Amino acid sequence: xxxxxxxxxxxxxxxxxxxxxxxxxxxxxxxxxxxxxxxxxxxxxxxxxxxxxxxxxxxxxxxxxxxxxxxxxxxxxxxxxxxxxxxxxxxxxxxxxxxxxxxxxxxxxxxxxxxxxxxxxxxxxxxxxxxxxxxxxxxxxxxxxxxxxxxxxxxxxxxxxxxxxxxxxxxxxxxxxxxxxxxxxxxxxxxxxxxxxxxxxxxxxxxxxxxxxxxxxxxxxxxxxxx
Amino acid sequence: xxxxxxxxxxxxxxxxxxxxxxxxxxxxxxxxxxxxxxxxxxxxxxxxxxxxxxxxxxxxxxxxxxxxxxxxxxxxxxxxxxxxxxxxxxxxxxxxxxxxxxxxxxxxxxxxxxxxxxxxxxxxxxxxxxxxxxxxxxxxxxxxxxxxxxxxxxxxxxxxxxxxxxxxxxxxxxxxxxxxxxxxxxxxxxxxxxxxxxxxxxxxxxxxxxxxxxxxxxxxxxxxxxxxxxxxxxxxxxxxxxxxxxxxxxxxxxxxxxxxxxxxxxxxxxxxxxxxxxxxxxxxxxxxxxxxxxxxxxxxxxxxxxxxxxxxxxxxxxxxxxxxxxxxxxxxxxxxxxxxxxxxxxxxxxxxxxxxxxxxxxxxxxxxxxxxxxxxxxxxxxxxxxxxxxxxxxxxxxxxxxxxxxxxxxxxxxxxxxxxxxxxxxxxxxxxxxxxxxxxxxxxxxxxxxxxxxxxxxxxxxxxxxxxxxxxxxxxxxxxxxxxxxxxxxxxxxxxxxxxxxxxxxxxxxxxxxxxxxxxxxxxxxxxxxxxxxxxxxxxxxxxxxxxxxxxxxxxxxxxxxxxxxxxxxxxxxxxxxxxxxxxxxxxxxxxxxxxxxxxxxxxxxxxxxxxxxxxxxxxxxxxxxxxxxxxxxxxxxxxxxxxx
Ligand SMILES: Nc1nc2c(ncn2[C@@H]2O[C@H](COP(=O)(O)OP(=O)(O)OP(=O)(O)O)[C@@H](O)[C@H]2O)c(=O)[nH]1
Ligand SMILES: [Mg+2]
Numbered sequence: 001x002x003x004x005x006x007x008x009x010x011x012x013x014x015x016x017x018x019x020x021x022x023x024x025x026x027x028x029x030x031x032x033x034x035x036x037x038x039x040x041x042x043x044x045x046x047x048x049x050x051x052x053x054x055x056x057x058x059x060x061x062x063x064x065x066x067x068x069x070x071x072x073x074x075x076x077x078x079x080x081x082x083x084x085x086x087x088x089x090x091x092x093x094x095x096x097x098x099x100x101x102x103x104x105x106x107x108x109x110x111x112x113x114x115x116x117x118x119x120x121x122x123x124x125x126x127x128x129x130x131x132x133x134x135x136x137x138x139x140x141x142x143x144x145x146x147x148x149x150x151x152x153x154x155x156x157x158x159x160x161x162x163x164x165x166x167x168x169x170x171x172x173x174x175x176x177x178x179x180x181x182x183x184x185x186x187x188x189x190x191x192x193x194x195x196x197x198x199x200x201x202x203x204x205x206x207x208x209x210x211x212x213x214x215x216x217x218x219x220x221x222x223x224x225x226x227x
Numbered sequence: 228x229x230x231x232x233x234x235x236x237x238x239x240x241x242x243x244x245x246x247x248x249x250x251x252x253x254x255x256x257x258x259x260x261x262x263x264x265x266x267x268x269x270x271x272x273x274x275x276x277x278x279x280x281x282x283x284x285x286x287x288x289x290x291x292x293x294x295x296x297x298x299x300x301x302x303x304x305x306x307x308x309x310x311x312x313x314x315x316x317x318x319x320x321x322x323x324x325x326x327x328x329x330x331x332x333x334x335x336x337x338x339x340x341x342x343x344x345x346x347x348x349x350x351x352x353x354x355x356x357x358x359x360x361x362x363x364x365x366x367x368x369x370x371x372x373x374x375x376x377x378x379x380x381x382x383x384x385x386x387x388x389x390x391x392x393x394x395x396x397x398x399x400x401x402x403x404x405x406x407x408x409x410x411x412x413x414x415x416x417x418x419x420x421x422x423x424x425x426x427x428x429x430x431x432x433x434x435x436x437x438x439x440x441x442x443x444x445x446x447x448x449x450x451x452x453x454x455x456x457x458x459x460x461x462x463x464x465x466x467x468x469x470x471x472x473x474x475x476x477x478x479x480x481x482x483x484x485x486x487x488x489x490x491x492x493x494x495x496x497x498x499x500x501x502x503x504x505x506x507x508x509x510x511x512x513x514x515x516x517x518x519x520x521x522x523x524x525x526x527x528x529x530x531x532x533x534x535x536x537x538x539x540x541x542x543x544x545x546x547x548x549x550x551x552x553x554x555x556x557x558x559x560x561x562x563x564x565x566x567x568x569x570x571x572x573x574x575x576x577x578x579x580x581x582x583x584x585x586x587x588x589x590x591x592x593x594x595x596x597x598x599x600x601x602x603x604x605x606x607x608x609x610x611x612x613x614x615x616x617x618x619x620x621x622x623x624x625x626x627x628x629x630x631x632x633x634x635x636x637x638x639x640x641x642x643x644x645x646x647x648x649x650x651x652x653x654x655x656x657x658x659x660x661x662x663x664x665x666x667x668x669x670x671x672x673x674x675x676x677x678x679x680x681x682x683x684x685x686x687x688x689x690x691x692x693x694x695x696x697x698x699x700x701x702x703x704x705x706x707x708x709x710x711x712x713x714x715x716x717x718x719x720x721x722x723x724x725x726x727x728x729x730x731x732x733x734x735x736x737x738x739x740x741x742x743x744x745x746x747x748x749x750x751x752x753x754x755x756x757x758x759x760x761x762x763x764x765x766x767x768x769x770x771x772x773x774x775x776x777x778x779x780x781x782x783x784x785x786x787x788x789x790x791x792x793x794x795x796x797x798x799x800x801x802x803x804x805x806x807x808x809x810x811x812x813x814x815x816x817x818x819x820x821x822x823x824x825x826x827x828x829x830x831x832x833x834x835x836x837x838x839x840x841x842x843x844x845x846x847x848x849x850x851x852x853x854x855x856x857x858x859x860x861x862x863x864x865x866x867x868x869x870x871x872x
Binding site for chain 2: 043046049051055
């Protein structure tokens with residue numbers, strides 16, 4: 001039951017230079033209330049797929065996707081798509097602890113989902129990596145194109161909040177893929193790689209991707225609780 | 228590697244187990260009867276009045292599970308003579324269409340006479356023994372059926388409504404090679420609404436006033452599972468939304484609580500052709516309603532599995548804690564998302580699952596040496612935090628790595644398989660998964676963490692992307708899953724590395740291709756196993772290994788309906804073989820639409836079915852040959868020992 005931190009095992013995170021090209025990898029976490037469309041956004045981004053009916057995530061899913069910012073720059077995201085249901089909440093720190101960036105998602109047709117998003121943002125700002133880049137995504141944009149009265153949160157309100165809190169902001173549709181790529185690209189561009197070229201985006205032994213064991217004393221099967 | 232370890236992956240209980248869903252609990256049958264009679268005699272209000280009739284009803288009425296069995300008891304031992312044949316005048320066609328004259332309440336012993344007269348068999352113990360002589364530890368007792376004895380009650384009840392029509396007789400004698408259930412009369416519970424069984428019932432819309440219509444739909448379901456708290460809070464119902472069934476929840480709670488408070492817990496009751504079974508587990512009441520003629524023991528095992536699913540989400544400690552603090556807890560919130568798992572589990576039972584019936588697992592058939600290589604690959608790649616490692620392909624186990632001290636509980640594996648292969652969520656996620664779950668058979672007080680990754684068994688993976696993610700059991704056929712379980716919640720990347728290592732090695736040593744090929748080929752049909760066999764389907768459970776094997780459902784049982792009919796028969800056979808006082812080792816059943824056989828020994832349970840005109844000798848010989856085949860292939864069909872560390 002030894003705690004472990006296989007930090008370097010999967011290659012150092014961060015970036016490296018080969019000739020003129022730059023490559024960096026970052027850990028990204030998605031948070032937000034259940035059913036707002038986190039998994040749908042990720043699946044659109046990673047596999048360019050969408051399902052009208054998707055079952056709720058159990059636990060968390062891990063996916064990767066690489067994008068090129070320009071001819072020389074490649075960014076690889078290692079993505080944790082977390083479960084939004086209440087009982088998984090206590091596991092969330094495990095996923096955002098070492099994240100370089102986070103996408104906090106709400107559903108623009110559900111007012112309460114923005115409140116939940118704000119809670120997550122607060123938690124991230126308090127507990128996560130201090131340089132974490134946070135994007136706020138108002139999803140299901142397609143639902144309001146035909147029926148504007150379905151909208152529960154105005155773009156202006158959400159945008160204002162995002163500006164105040166220093167967040168990237170997009171309204172997205174996983175269904176039509178509107179703004180999905182833009183969202184992830186904007187994050188990639190904002191990541192430290194930009195300013196300084198090939199360099200570990202954050203110093204201090206972050207592996208970029210590992211679930212670090214730090215505050216978890218070992219636990220057997222007997223004493224943990226995921227709810 | 229320790230392939231010599233005969234004791235098995237799943238047979239021993241691991242750890243501090245306090246839940247046991249294993250079989251052999253069929254005593255429920257009998258105790259239930261007693262209970263009911265008691266109840267009836269004491270004239271408790273909520274039950275239908277049944278002083279003497281109670282006995283008839285639960286013991287002998289065609290509607291009660293015991294008498295269910297679609298079997299024609301032409302050859303039975305005493306303890307099982309309570310079996311009688313089912314006769315429902317439902318014209319069920321093999322394609323699932325139907326025209327019904329269901330006379331659901333008519334099944335009688337006189338039919339066994341019919342069974343004889345259409346008779347392919349002349350019952351005599353000797354004849355049977357001649358047929359089956361492989362295993363001399365087998366005690367074979369068979370009796371010619373008589374109308375006396377247990378039959379008396381039934382002949383009192385029914386008055387010969389259902390003798391076969393001359394047309395039927397003609398039909399049944401016509402073709403030698405008729406397949407099971409091909410005749411117009413299918414002798415099981417009425418399945419005429421089976422095709423609508425899994426249709427969703429809309430939400431109640433008071434404006435439109437659709438409630439009545441929805442209730443009709445609701446009542447037409449063959450199977451219900453309802454879970455509520457002892458305080459009467461609804462937790463789960465397979466069909467119908469809360470508004471629709473709230474009234475019923477209240478009634479159920481009242482009835483159960485009444486008996487609970489009298490310290491005489493209610494186990495079940497019958498109304499018409501419907502059986503109601505109750506399981507109470509601490510603060511939870513689990514309630515099954517079935518028109519499928521399953522026995523109480525079988526229904527109880529199903530409810531236990533649902534309870535295990537709830538524990539798997541919450542752990543027993545959390546469940547207890549929630550209700551100790553607030554007896555009025557609404558469990559739906561903490562269980563959020565578990566509903567789909569409960570539903571897919573329920574539907575597995577309703578469709579009929581050999582694995583849950585037998586409480587055993589099925590393995591992918593590969594050569595012993597190939598499995599040895601795969602086991603070794605797992606062991607070599609093992610990382611320190613691994614508790615269990617499993618490779619599963621097409622819903623069947625390929626390899627298991629486990630610590631010496633711990634085996635895997637079949638009930639736990641059922642939950643895992645249900646989550647991964649029946650419910651859509653994990654599979655549809657498209658990535659690797661990290662899932663906290665409690666395996667109640669292993670330890671019902673804490674969580675484990677499961678790494679899951681799927682690999683497509685198809686040559687070109689493109690189809691996988693196209694597959695609708697919500698599709699369930701169909702697609703399980705081509706998935707290979709690697710499951711790595713740990714008690715350490717931060718070990719995702721460790722296990723991910725292990726997985727990468729395993730996959731790389733399996734690719735390198737050719738095992739991956741072997742697995743993929745075995746998955747694509749699928750199960751063989753009985754004829755492919757033993758050419759010329761009259762058997763159309765069979766189940767063979769190796770008791771020591773807690774594993775079973777069976778042929779493909781196609782060609783004869785390809786449709787969901789045909790499969791359910793087959794499963795009905797297996798359920799009935801299983802019930803008679805496991806009846807409390809059944810010392811019988813062989814039961815041979817003849818009905819108008821099939822003949823079947825159960826054979827149990829210390830080492831195996833064998834169930835098989837053939838077309839209605841198969842002679843008993845042919846059936847017995849067919850069974851023998853299949854069993855010989857299984858024995859020959861044993862080390863390919865079953866994981867014996869596995870990779871133990
Ligand atoms: N119309 C529309 N529906 C969407 C969109 N994104 C997601 N959905 C639907 O919303 C439902 C929930 O989406 P998910 O992606 O499962 O939501 P989630 O946030 O991952 O939920 P959890 O896993 O429970 O945390 C699904 O039925 C999706 O099809 C969108 O952009 N437009
Ligand atoms: Mg999700």
